Amino acid sequence: MARTLSLDAAEKAHLYRLAxxxxxxxxxxGTALPEELQVILDHLEPLPGVxxxxxxxxxxxxxxxxxxxxxxxxGERNVARRVFLTPECCNTYHHNxxxxxxxxxxxxxxxxxxxxxxxxxxxxxxxxxxSFASLxxxxxxxxxxxxxxxxxxxxxxxxxxxxxxxxxxxLPRVDAGVHADR
Numbered sequence: 001m002a003r004t005l006s007l008d009a010a011e012k013a014h015l016y017r018l019a020x021x022x023x024x025x026x027x028x029x030g031t032a033l034p035e036e037l038q039v040i041l042d043h044l045e046p047l048p049g050v051x052x053x054x055x056x057x058x059x060x061x062x063x064x065x066x067x068x069x070x071x072x073x074x075g076e077r078n079v080a081r082r083v084f085l086t087p088e089c090c091n092t093y094h095h096n097x098x099x100x101x102x103x104x105x106x107x108x109x110x111x112x113x114x115x116x117x118x119x120x121x122x123x124x125x126x127x128x129x130x131s132f133a134s135l136x137x138x139x140x141x142x143x144x145x146x147x148x149x150x151x152x153x154x155x156x157x158x159x160x161x162x163x164x165x166x167x168x169x170x171l172p173r174v175d176a177g178v179h180a181d182r
Contacts, residue, residue, distance in 0.1 A: 033060050037168070041065075048161075051168070054110035055121060056080040056103070068092075068153055068161075080107060084129040094150040104135040105142025112141075 033051065041049040041062040048065035050058060050072075056079035058072055066073050069092050072082055080103065083093050093099065111118050126133040144165030151159045 052079065054114070055107070055118065067155075068151060068159075080125065080132075084125055084132040092152055094152060096150065099147075099149065100131060101135055101138070101140060102142045102145070102147075104132060104138075105140040106144055108136065108139065109141045109143060 037051055038060055041051070041060055044064070045062055046064050048068045049062045050065045050069075051060040053059055058077040058079065061073055071086070071092055072079050076082060083091065083100070083103065088094075107122075111122060122136065126136055144167075146162070146164045149161050149163045151161050153159055
């Protein structure tokens with residue numbers, strides 16, 4: 001019905017909610033985002049900015065984010081996979097237990113809204129990462145929150161950044177994380 005009516009993503013999500021369908025299709029990597037999002041990210045310069053899907057897929061970013069976290073925007077563009085499947089020595093994110101717990105809790109909260117869509121993604125992370133599997137088994141839930149984050153940049157070294165997360169209401173269930181130096 002949504003295709004026949006040529007509904008946009010927000011209208012489609014609303015239709016799914018009206019029909020009481022438990023899973024609403026999400027925006028995945030490769031989905032076209034409105035051009036104005038990139039304009040906003042570019043105007044944040046020199047602050048790093050990124051738009052992430054609920055699965056932590058990098059959907060858009062600016063040049064400062066690419067300079068800060070090049071591994072998240074080249075090749076595998078999923079931050080969760082990079083964080084949990086990259087050895088700590090080479091990982092941009094410190095393996096801080098509270099940050100990892102929060103990340104998995106946010107994935108769990110998003111997973112509950114995407115039943116059926118993410119089984120392969122979650123099973124891959126559980127089978128490949130003991131730390132992800134143990135955090136996933138805790139059944140913690142979380143929502144994105146502003147906080148101080150330790151970033152390891154190979155060119156500059158250790159950085160302390162203040163991360164701000166916000167939802168983008170025009171795109172159903174796509175979140176933007178904006179990193180700003182403290």
